[in-house]
Amino acid sequence: MKVYPKCLNPKHSEFDITCETKVSKFIEERKPSLIIHTAALTGINQCETNRELAWKTNYLGTMNLVKACEKFSEDCYFVYISTACVFYGDRGNYSESDLPYPKNYYSLTKLLGESAVKSSSLEDWLIIRTNFVSREKWPYPSAFVDRFGTYLFADDLAEAIREVLEKRMKGTLHVCGEEKLSMFELAKITTPEVRPMTLKEYNGPPLTVDMSLVSERIKHFKLKRSHNTDSNFRSGFRIFH
Numbered sequence: 302m303k304v305y306p307k308c309l310n311p312k313h314s315e316f317d318i319t320c321e322t323k324v325s326k327f328i329e330e331r332k333p334s335l336i337i338h339t340a341a342l343t344g345i346n347q348c349e350t351n352r353e354l355a356w357k358t359n360y361l362g363t364m365n366l367v368k369a370c371e372k373f374s375e376d377c378y379f380v381y382i383s384t385a386c387v388f389y390g391d392r393g394n395y396s397e398s399d400l401p402y403p404k405n406y407y408s409l410t411k412l413l414g415e416s417a418v419k420s421s422s423l424e425d426w427l428i429i430r431t432n433f434v435s436r437e438k439w440p441y442p443s444a445f446v447d448r449f450g451t452y453l454f455a456d457d458l459a460e461a462i463r464e465v466l467e468k469r470m471k472g473t474l475h476v477c478g479e480e481k482l483s484m485f486e487l488a489k490i491t492t493p494e495v496r497p498m499t500l501k502e503y504n505g506p507p508l509t510v511d512m513s514l515v516s517e518r519i520k521h522f523k524l525k526r527s528h529n530t531d532s533n534f535r536s537g538f539r540i541f542h
Contacts, residue, residue, distance in 0.1 A: 381415065430473070
C-alpha cells in the first residue's frame with residue numbers, strides 16, 4: 302500500500318476470496334488492470350490442522366480470482382505471490398527451473414495456487430516466489446540457527462516487486478535477497494535478545510529447512526539492515542514462510 306498508495310485494498314470482510322460470488326462481483330465491477338494477489342493462509346501449523354481452510358484460501362481462493370479475471374478482466378496483469386517453500390528444502394539455492402516438491406500442506410496449497418495461475422487462459426501473469434518477514438520485533442522468543450533463506454524485509458520486497466512489475470515480467474520469478482541467512486541471524490537484526498534454537502527442539506509439521514533461492518532471470522536484492530526513511534513501513538505482515 303505504501304508503494305501503490307492509490308490501489309484498491311479490499312478488506313477480508315468485503316472481499317473474501319473463498320467466496321466465488323463476491324470475487325466475481327468485485328472483479329466485474331472494477332475490472333482491474335493489475336492484481337497483486339497476496340492473500341493467503343501462511344501458518345504451517347494452521348494449514349496442517351485446518352486443511353479445509355488452507356485449501357479454500359490458498360488454492361480455491363486463487364482459482365476464484367483467476368476465473369473472475371478470465372471472465373471479466375482478461376487483460377489484467379495477474380501477479381501471484383508464492384513461496385520458497387514449494388521446494389523440498391534439502392539443498393537450497395533453488396532456481397526458477399528447479400522442480401518443486403512441497404514438504405507440508407501449506408507448501409502444497411501454494412504450489413496448487415501456482416498451478417491455477419499457470420493453467421489459466423490469462424496471458425499476462427507472473428508468479429513471484431520469495432520469503433520475507435516484517436521489519437519488526439521477532440514474534441517468537443527463539444529462532445532457528447539451522448533453517449535458512451534468502452530473506453527480504455517486507456518493505457524491501459515491496460520495492461523489489463514494484464521494480465519487477467515496471468518491467469512487465471511474466472512467467473515464474475524468484476525475488477530473493479542476495480544473502481543466505483539462518484532465521485536466527487535474520488531475527489537478530491531487529492531483535493538482538495532473540496535466543497537460538499535448533500530443529501531438534503522443534504515438534505510440528507515438516508519444515509522446509511533450506512528455503513534459499515537464486516534467480517536465473519534478475520539480480521538479487523539487498524536486505525537492508527536499517528530503516529530507510531523513504532520506505533519505513535510499519536507492516537502488519539506475519540512471517541511468510
